[in-house]
Amino acid sequence: MCRWLAYSGNPIQLETVMFNAKHSLIDQSLNSRLGHTTTNGDGFGIGWYGHPTDIPFRYRCIQPAWSDRNLREAARAVRAPLFVAHIRAATDTPSQETNCHPFRHGRWLFAxxxxxxxxxxxxxxxxxxxxxxxxxxxxxxxxxxxxxxLALTFGLELEPVTALERMVGFVEETGRRHGVAEPLNMTVCATDGEQIVAVRYSSERQSRSLFHNTSFRHLHQLYPDDTRIAMAGQDAFLVLSEPLADLPGWWQEIPESTAVVARGGEIERFAFEPRGAAG
Known part of the structure; x- marks a missing residue:
């Protein structure tokens, strides 16, 4: 049911995490270890920023990520300080390019x-x-x-976490009005090129998996010879559905009902609670 990741830090080639890691996003498209579905082959998308204030670039396609040769070329060619990548397993809607993540409005990307x-x-x-x-x-x-x-309607561009809480509250209220006991399950990422906001939440409190890296300063100490860590820099941040490598001390699981905001090397966690649309 989809896998995604978002990165910020020193500019790196997208292929570093999309192809080259042991459990890369391409590996997860064929063999997800923690996902609700093992195969995620209903399209993919990448979005990246040349500069935080720019409108982000996107490349989306309905082919499975593992079979798109142009994706390999793009991931090798593009170096970016912030990017989002997503592989899709469709649920109730068809496989078409406009349904591939990340979605974009102005400077914002969403997966x-x-x-x-x-x-x-x-x-x-x-x-x-x-x-x-x-x-x-x-x-x-x-x-x-x-x-x-909906999140944009409720103020995503001004107060991202609050807007997402209002969005969730409205979706749950609407679903229950229609007799849906557990209306929403989500891990989401929203970014404007300067911050990454990630949320793990579900109505049933059994959300899909979500992790982020531990401090890259700490990782430099644990793995001083790992060139991937050196390239990313000490303030890098990576949030993702599944870990990319089985290295002790590298990953922290994001708790249920939690929002994480990463900006300028600082990582903050907040309890995430749905609220009324006007709350």
Missing amino acids: HNGLVRNYPAVRRDLMIAISPELFPSIEGSTDSEVLFF
Whole structure:
């Protein structure tokens, strides 16, 4: 049911984490160890920033990530200080390019793993709540893109964590009004090129897996000869659905109902609680 990762730090080649790691994102597209589905072959996407204030670039495709030769070339050619990559396992919506993550609006990118349960029944009510100014920018048919535009409607660009809490509260309220007991399961990433906001949350409190690296300063001490750590720099941050390597001390699991905000080498954790859309 999808795997994703987001990186910030010194500019590195995308292939470093997408192809070269032992459990790279490409490996996870064929053989996910922690995902709800083993194979994630319903398209992929990458989004990256040349500069934090720029509109991010994107490359999306409906082919399985492991079979796209152009992705290998792009991942080798692109060096970026912040990027998001996603491999998709479709649920209720078709495999098409506009349904591939990450979604983009202005400077923001958004990726999601999980689902809105019984989405066809609640879709209309969710979409009506999206700001009229934002509605024309919706391109695809996924629940994930609707979550993004709801978060934008509720203030993502000003207060990201609060906006995501309002989005979740509204989705849960809408789902339960339609008789859905556990409306939402998600790990999400939202970034504007300067910060990465990641959330692990589900209505049933059994969310999909999510990890981030321990301090890169600490990793430099543990693995002084690892060139990947040296290239990333001491303030690097990596958040992802599954660890890329089986190295002790490298990964921290993000707890259930938690938001993580990484910016300028600082990592903050917050308890994540749904709130009313106006709260």
